[in-house]
Amino acid sequence: MRKHQAVATLYASSTNRRTLWKAAIKWPLYSVAVMPVLLAAGWRLGARQEVRFDQLIGFLLASVLLLLWENLTNDLFDADTGIDQDSKPHSVVALVGSKEPVRFLAYISLTLGLLIILFLALRSNSSVVVLVFISCFLGYLYQGPPFRWGYKGLGEPLCWLAFGPFATAASLLVVAPKLDYGQNIPWGRALTLGTGPALATTLVLFCSHFHQVAEDAAHGKKSPLVRLGTRKAANLVPWLIVLTLLFEFVPVLLGTWPITALLGIVGLPAGLSLIRLLNRYHNQPEKTYISKFFALRFQALNGIGLSIGLAIAPLFNIEVASLS
Numbered sequence: 001m002r003k004h005q006a007v008a009t010l011y012a013s014s015t016n017r018r019t020l021w022k023a024a025i026k027w028p029l030y031s032v033a034v035m036p037v038l039l040a041a042g043w044r045l046g047a048r049q050e051v052r053f054d055q056l057i058g059f060l061l062a063s064v065l066l067l068l069w070e071n072l073t074n075d076l077f078d079a080d081t082g083i084d085q086d087s088k089p090h091s092v093v094a095l096v097g098s099k100e101p102v103r104f105l106a107y108i109s110l111t112l113g114l115l116i117i118l119f120l121a122l123r124s125n126s127s128v129v130v131l132v133f134i135s136c137f138l139g140y141l142y143q144g145p146p147f148r149w150g151y152k153g154l155g156e157p158l159c160w161l162a163f164g165p166f167a168t169a170a171s172l173l174v175v176a177p178k179l180d181y182g183q184n185i186p187w188g189r190a191l192t193l194g195t196g197p198a199l200a201t202t203l204v205l206f207c208s209h210f211h212q213v214a215e216d217a218a219h220g221k222k223s224p225l226v227r228l229g230t231r232k233a234a235n236l237v238p239w240l241i242v243l244t245l246l247f248e249f250v251p252v253l254l255g256t257w258p259i260t261a262l263l264g265i266v267g268l269p270a271g272l273s274l275i276r277l278l279n280r281y282h283n284q285p286e287k288t289y290i291s292k293f294f295a296l297r298f299q300a301l302n303g304i305g306l307s308i309g310l311a312i313a314p315l316f317n318i319e320v321a322s323l324s
Helices: 002-010 014-025 027-046 053-081 092-096 099-122 127-143 155-175 187-207 210-218 224-228 230-253 259-281 291-311
Strands: none
Touching (some): 027 155, 027 187, 053 099, 053 127, 099 127, 127 155, 155 187, 187 259, 187 291, 210 224, 210 230, 224 230, 259 291
């Protein structure tokens, strides 16, 4: 069946193939990769601290390459298990028609991404390499053999850890002057800054399974959607959105962040659209396919709004408190 799908994909019309490639590239998804370093830069600008923009650009590039590696290897691992043979004609493996070119590109992306991270770490803090490596390993645990923890329903916690404390701590170290943190990792600041946005990133992963519950269950993938069912999962989405915003509002209420940080609320309309969609169509895969894009819009707008809100605080003579 997998071979037949690949052949059918290869000989699809040029219009269909362009549409499939657009879905396979998933370019909007890369907002989750760049968000931690944008947040770190926003926080430092708001605190009137130096931001090394050359390091920021390098980390952006490395983050995109590493997420490309993860996306490509996930397609490879899905091809091995057959979980997407009927429901994912936009798999890169299906579009290319062979695993080897995809595997080659995946590991080229991983190598280049890690080399850039190593270079950035030499110019900032050696802990950056360790933190990024842990984030990559968490990504591998999700789909990679022999672990495949995503099949056990652990994908969402892994996602939060990778894009939350670990990626945010690495970002804070990268954009800061070399001796700013010494040998310390800014865990407190990373948790305060990264918890809410990482929860929004986790929501994207959570919503990506609404349209494939039957396929996941048939292949033994115990995703949260399989365990909860679509109705209970849809009822959980508003709470995830509320928690995301709550983790970002509390520092404002405590005076740790400036009131301008409330700009993260610009993502709320997309969140409300997501809630309405899932309330009406939670068990209709042809309708819920777009839920991950609503979740992605919420994540991107919320994170960018928060980053800008933190960064513009000095324009209003608002002080950003220093965190441990």
